[in-house]
Amino acid sequence: MQHVDLRNQAAFAIAPMMDWTDRHCRFFHRQLTRRALLFTEMIVADAVIHGDRRRLLALDPAEHPVAVQLGGADPARLAEAARIAESFGYDAINLNVGCPSDRVRSGTFGACLMRQPALVDRLVAAMKEAVAVPVTVKCRLGVDDQDTGPALDALAGAVWQAGADGLWVHARKAWLQGLSPKQNRDLPPLDYARVRRLKAENPDRFIGLNGGLADLETALREMARGPVALDGVMLGRAAYHDPGLLREVDRRFYGDPRPPIAWPELIEAMSDYAARVIAGGGRLHHVTRHMAGLFSGLPGARRWRQTLSDEATRADAEPQLIARAFAAICLDAAPAAA
Numbered sequence: 156m157q158h159v160d161l162r163n164q165a166a167f168a169i170a171p172m173m174d175w176t177d178r179h180c181r182f183f184h185r186q187l188t189r190r191a192l193l194f195t196e197m198i199v200a201d202a203v204i205h206g207d208r209r210r211l212l213a214l215d216p217a218e219h220p221v222a223v224q225l226g227g228a229d230p231a232r233l234a235e236a237a238r239i240a241e242s243f244g245y246d247a248i249n250l251n252v253g254c255p256s257d258r259v260r261s262g263t264f265g266a267c268l269m270r271q272p273a274l275v276d277r278l279v280a281a282m283k284e285a286v287a288v289p290v291t292v293k294c295r296l297g298v299d300d301q302d303t304g305p306a307l308d309a310l311a312g313a314v315w316q317a318g319a320d321g322l323w324v325h326a327r328k329a330w331l332q333g334l335s336p337k338q339n340r341d342l343p344p345l346d347y348a349r350v351r352r353l354k355a356e357n358p359d360r361f362i363g364l365n366g367g368l369a370d371l372e373t374a375l376r377e378m379a380r381g382p383v384a385l386d387g388v389m390l391g392r393a394a395y396h397d398p399g400l401l402r403e404v405d406r407r408f409y410g411d412p413r414p415p416i417a418w419p420e421l422i423e424a425m426s427d428y429a430a431r432v433i434a435g436g437g438r439l440h441h442v443t444r445h446m447a448g449l450f451s452g453l454p455g456a457r458r459w460r461q462t463l464s465d466e467a468t469r470a471d472a473e474p475q476l477i478a479r480a481f482a483a484i485c486l487d488a489a490p491a492a493a
Contacts, residue, residue, distance in 0.1 A: 161289060164190070164220055165321070165386070167190070167388060168323070169184055169192070169390060170391030171195060171293070173254075175445070177196060178213055178214055179442045180445040182218060183425060186416055187399070187415070187416065190409045193218055194224055197225070197251045198211050200225050200227030200233045200235070201232060203236040203239050203240065212239070214243065214244060219244075219246055220247070222248065224249040224250075225250060226251045226254065228263055228268065229278075230278050233281055234282055238286060246288055247320075252292055253269075254266055254329075255329040255330070255331055266295055275317070277317070279313075279317035280317040291322065291323060296325075296326060298331055299329075301328070303328065303349055308356075315357070320361060322363070323362075326347050326367070327344065345366055351380060351381035352381075354383050355382050358383045363386055363388060364385050364389065365390075368388055368390050370393060371400055371403055371404065375408075398449055398451075399448075399449055399451060419481075426475070427474070428442065433473070439472040439476060446477075448460075456484070462479070462480035466480075
């Protein structure tokens with residue numbers, strides 16, 4: 156396994172998303188882009204240590220490069236969880252310092268850690284000591300009434316002091332008081348300029364941008380703006396709801412001249428994968444629920460979604476359903492197939 160070189164390989168990443176970026180989603184996204192850095196959902200360190208590690212951390216060899224995102228606030232536990240994750244083959248470890256969910260708040264980690272840069276220093280240092288793969292942090296601009304100037308500077312300073320290999324910044328505050336997790340994804344205003352200022356002040360550090368990037372054009376533009384270009388961009392919901400856009404990532408972000416996967420090849424790969432999942436005790440819906448948006452914006456997309464949602468959820472649904480759903484729309488979608 157080849158470890159991630161952030162500067163060369165993490166120009167584009169797909170964000171960690173709770174309940175979405177499981178191993179089936181990651182396998183699907185990997186078929187669409189050979190180069191993007193994939194992330195797991197956030198996994199709590201205690202769950203890695205005491206829970207079903209294989210269920211939480213299992214990954215397909217096809218997923219590389221892939222990072223695991225951990226949540227926690229205890230240096231020793233995070234170090235142990237990082238060691239365990241590394242043993243499963245993950246290419247990088249990421250610490251969540253940005254999630255505002257209720258579960259995270261009750262555990263006093265995630266975005267709460269924006270208020271405790273000294274603790275973040277200790278957490279990152281412990282993980283760096285425990286593993287050989289890169290350790291990165293994903294954060295917000297600040298929380299609640301924090302001034303995003305000193306708040307982000309303090310967090311970034313702690314991260315660099317601990318030896319972190321990179322910082323991914325969701326360019327919004329997290330409001331732990333007054334906003335729901337869903338509202339926190341949209342309502343706090345975006346401030347890309349603040350992230351660019353951090354990059355200008357830290358030109359030799361890896362800093363990636365996340366938050367509100369709706370498409371590849373926007374991501375490329377925001378990545379390049381400013382006196383010092385950002386090192387990477389991370390798309391979340393846009394990539395999940397319209398995964399077809401990932402077919403252009405390798406060419407646009409990495410200069411890869413190879414053509415993207417053809418639609419029939421993709422359908423065959425996902426059908427074969429679904430057969431393996433079902434043989435292992437899973438269900439077709441575990442795979443296809445991530446594929447519903449594949450043909451977003453193309454003729455036939457509605458029929459595709461309806462077939463998957465109406466039939467793939469049945470307990471006896473078979474992998475052949477994927478090909479049958481595609482066969483109903485392939486002629487309509489043919490102009491987009493490369």
